[in-house]
Amino acid sequence: MSTSVTSTTHATTNPAITSAQVIMFREANLGFEATVSSTYRDEAKVGTTIRWALWSAPNSGVGRTKSEGNSGNDITFDVNTDTAVTLTINQHMYSAWEMEEFEESLSIVDLEAKLNRSAAYVLNVSIDDTLAALVDDFTQAEGTLAMPFGDVEIRRCVQYLEDANAPSERRYFGMSPAAKMTLLGIERYVSSDFNRGGAGNILTGAFGQVYDLTLFVSTNIEGTNAAGHDNGIWQADAIAMGMRMKPRSRNFDDILNLSTQHAISAIWGVVETRDDHGTFLRGE
Numbered sequence: 380m381s382t383s384v385t386s387t388t389h390a391t392t393n394p395a396i397t398s399a400q401v402i403m404f405r406e407a408n409l410g411f412e413a414t415v416s417s418t419y420r421d422e423a424k425v426g427t428t429i430r431w432a433l434w435s436a437p438n439s440g441v442g443r444t445k446s447e448g449n450s451g452n453d454i455t456f457d458v459n460t461d462t463a464v465t466l467t468i469n470q471h472m473y474s475a476w477e478m479e480e481f482e483e484s485l486s487i488v489d490l491e492a493k494l495n496r497s498a499a500y501v502l503n504v505s506i507d508d509t510l511a512a513l514v515d516d517f518t519q520a521e522g523t524l525a526m527p528f529g530d531v532e533i534r535r536c537v538q539y540l541e542d543a544n545a546p547s548e549r550r551y552f553g554m555s556p557a558a559k560m561t562l563l564g565i566e567r568y569v570s571s572d573f574n575r576g577g578a579g580n581i582l583t584g585a586f587g588q589v590y591d592l593t594l595f596v597s598t599n600i601e602g603t604n605a606a607g608h609d610n611g612i613w614q615a616d617a618i619a620m621g622m623r624m625k626p627r628s629r630n631f632d633d634i635l636n637l638s639t640q641h642a643i644s645a646i647w648g649v650v651e652t653r654d655d656h657g658t659f660l661r662g663e
Contacts, residue, residue, distance in 0.1 A: 409503050410595040411510035414654065415618040427468050427622050432461035433652070444588040454652035459512070464647040466621045472505045473644035474498035478636050491641070496630065499641045502626050507599050509649050513618055514611035515601065515659050516552065516651055522661035524607030527561040530568075536612040536658040537590045543655035546616040552592040555608035559662035604663070613657030622647045 399586035446452045476494050483490060519539045522528040533552075538654070540550060554562070562568055568589065587594060592612060602608035623646035631640045 468648040475642040517657040520659040545614040617656035
C-alpha cells in the first residue's frame with residue numbers, strides 16, 4: 380500500500396495565506412436621526428439645556444362671537460398659553476482603541492481605517508438608540524406586543540397625526556424586521572389588486588411609503604422577536620435632537636508605549652417635543 384502526499388503530511392510547505400480583505404460585521408440601518416427635528420441642533424452650543432415654549436392657540440383655536448350693542452357685551456381678551464419643553468444635553472459617549480506600531484507594521488490590512496470605521500459605527504448606533512428609546516413614550520398607542528398589527532392599527536395611527544394637525548410632510552413609520560414581514564403579509568400592500576406597482580411588488584417585497592408614511596426598517600427598534608418590538612409612527616416634530624458636538628475623531632501618539640490612540644466622541648441630547656405627533660405601534 381502506497382502513501383500519498385497530502386496537506387497533512389506536508390503542512391509546513393502549505394502555509395496559510397492571510398487575505399488583505401476583512402469580513403466586516405453587518406451594520407444596522409441607522410435611520411432615526413434623519414426622522415426627527417434638527418431645528419434646535421445649532422442652539423446647543425452653550426449650557427446644559429435648551430428650553431423653548433410650546434404655544435397653544437388662544438381660546439383653544441376658536442373665535443369668539445360678538446353680540447350687538449355695547450352695554451354688557453365687552454369683548455374677551457385671550458392670550459396664547461404655553462408649556463415649557465426642555466432638551467437636556469446629557470449624552471457624552473465615545474469609542475476608542477489603541478494600536479502598537481509593531482502590530483501595525485505586521486498587518487497587511489489597513490487596520491487604522493477598519494478600526495476607525497468600526498468605532499464610528501458604534502458611536503452612531505448609540506445616537507440612534509437614544510432616539511429609538513423615545514418611541515414607546517408616546518401616549519397614543521395601538522396594537523399588542525408580540526402580535527401582528529393590521530391595516531386598521533396603521534390607519535388609526537395616521538388618524539392621530541391628522542387629529543393633531545401634524546404637518547403632512549416628514550411622516551415616518553419605523554419598524555423592526557419582524558414588523559416588515561407583518562406588513563408584507565397584509566394583502567392590500569402587496570397584492571396587484573390594490574397596488575399600482577403590480578405583481579413586481581409581490582416578487583421583490585419593495586415598498587417605500589404607506590399612507591404618506593416613509594417606511595424604514597432597523598434592528599435598532601427596541602424589543603425582541605419573543606417579546607415584541609416598539610414600532611412607531613410619527614411626524615418629525617414629535618422628537619427633537621440637539622447636537623453639542625458632532626462625532627469627532629482624534630488621534631494621539633503614546634511615546635511611552637510606541638502606540639497610537641484613537642477616539643471618536645460626541646455630545647448630544649434628545650427629547651420628545653410633541654406627544655400628539657407620534658404613536659407607539661406595538662407589534663412583532
